[in-house]
Amino acid sequence: MVKNIAIARNDFPILNEKINGEPLTYLDNAATTQKPQAVIDALTHYYEHDNANIHRGVYTLAERATEGYEGVRQHVAKFIHAATDEVIFTRGTTTSLNWVALGFASQVLQAGDEIIITVMEHHSNLVPWQQAAQRAGVKLRYVEINEQGELDLAQYADLLSAKTKIVAFTHVSNVLGTINPVKQMTKMAHDVGAYVVVDGAQAVGHFKVDMQDLDCDFYAFSGHKVYGPTGIGVLYGKRELLTLMNPVEFGGEMINLVQRQITDFKPAPEKFEAGTMPIAQAIGLGAALAYIEAIGWPAIEAHEQELVNAAYAQLAAIEGLTIYGPPAGPTRSALITFNLNGVHPHDVATVLDTQGVAVRAGHHCAQPLMQALGVSATTRASFGLYNNQADVDRLCAALVETKEFFQV
Amino acid sequence: MNLGNLSDLYRQLILDHAQHPHHHGDLAAADQTVTLNNPTCGDVIKLQVELKDDRVADIAFSGDGCSISQASASMMTDLVKGQSLTDVQHEIATFLEMLMGNSGEDEDVDALGDAAVLATVIKFPARIKCATLAWKALEQAIGEAKNNE
The missing domain is CATH 3.90.1150.10 (Aspartate Aminotransferase, domain 1)
Structure with missing residues (x-):
């Protein structure tokens, strides 16, 4: 309808x-955006009719909660044009970006590498990279803006080199409103062999984003900025890179087998989702995406x-x-x-x-x-x-x- | 437009101090310099004091902030210049308590001079930190001076 x-x-x-x-x-x-009645109702309905912890239960109610939660993962995947196992639930954009800067950057950064970000980043896509650069002892470089508040793509091209290992930038500036050319910038980064991380917090909810079209390696956004609840966010990552990426949190649900000294993790996305996730909030996010699709x-x-x-x-x-x-x-x-x-x-x-x-x-x-x-x-x-x-x-x-x- | 509350916050006295702040600038012979910022909004104050015989011999501030933070700093510098550190510390405590909603003794609040009008800021919770920034900077400057003795 x-x-x-x-x-x-x-x-x-x-x-x-x-x-x-x-x-x-x-x-x-x-x-943050306000919430439509449909999202508020979805949260209430979940707590009134479907609430149980997911995955572990063998009883009907737990199956219902699990179906709801995993159903939203499929929904998100379709919404951003990705595969279901490439969608990780997080607390929000900040958590998503921190996890990449911790669990992925640590796997790929080596001495002599460089990370490129831009001067228009929100602190959530800036401080994690400062920290990653300091930990790995690599250089952090900045793409500047021109007088119109757009990224200086000529300077970006100059910064890119074989040393560039990670490029992280925002899809839309939360201050300038600038929509950055993600597809073009991703292609330029891939041409030098770098990985691309995109902060989509200000983009998703305003226009269609398509992971296959953009071709970036990681993409992060928040539920509460797309008319959904707080406390739920998404990290998209290409399947082979999620396999390479380490979990940042460890505990229940993310394991395959735990022994006294070693643990075998589940594959992505489960290996990243330790402990009880924000289940109701995920259900609410699903209702928000459905609301957007209805319009x-x-x-x-x-x-x-x-x-x-x-x-x-x-x-x-x-x-x-x-x-x-x-x-x-x-x-x-x-x-x-x-x-x-x-x-x-x-x-x-x-x-x-x-x-x-x-x-x-x-x-x-x-x-x-x-x-x-x-x-x-x-x-x-x-x-x-x-x-x-x-x-x-x-x-x-x-x-x-x-x-x-x-x-x- | 709902000007009732607004005129309370932006009284003429506050606007006058904000537009023409007193003791604004740098001191040539500062004993203590404290730079504080308000991390929620990015406002910055640099406060300098010159101390002599346990008194605030001279004081100045600079930086960047809204009318409430600028007016508050201006009123504070008017008040404390020439006063003993003991009196100043008492006034800082009175002011900070006042902005937490604890009105204190009338005579203590009256002793704050122009700054007493800033009590109205508690009706605007988002702006309380604007009003207290300069006073926290002065509190820190005096604390550091005493530690260095």
């Missing part, structure tokens, strides 16, 4: 909340593109407002980061909050990028499928009032 995106807003109960007496204008979707990518992509184009034009028309990142168009995803000259982002966010408008202010966990932009903090408005033109209008009106309040 195809859902109409124009009325999708009604599926999200929290959007009926009043904040400081005003309707909630939720524009912090890059931090369909063409409608979501067109709606968000239209919204961000309108927001860009309206924000750019506010005098004294600086927008960071690429112009509205095919290389910009559904978020806009800006500064109102003369007003600190925290003050902007506080004034907007009194008008029910929720935005994020600060360094957005991207301090090296803030330094590259020459700012200490910025304000970010990020959109989801339920936002509409009225939200954009309320944001812009509130910013004009903020200017008047601070007399700038």
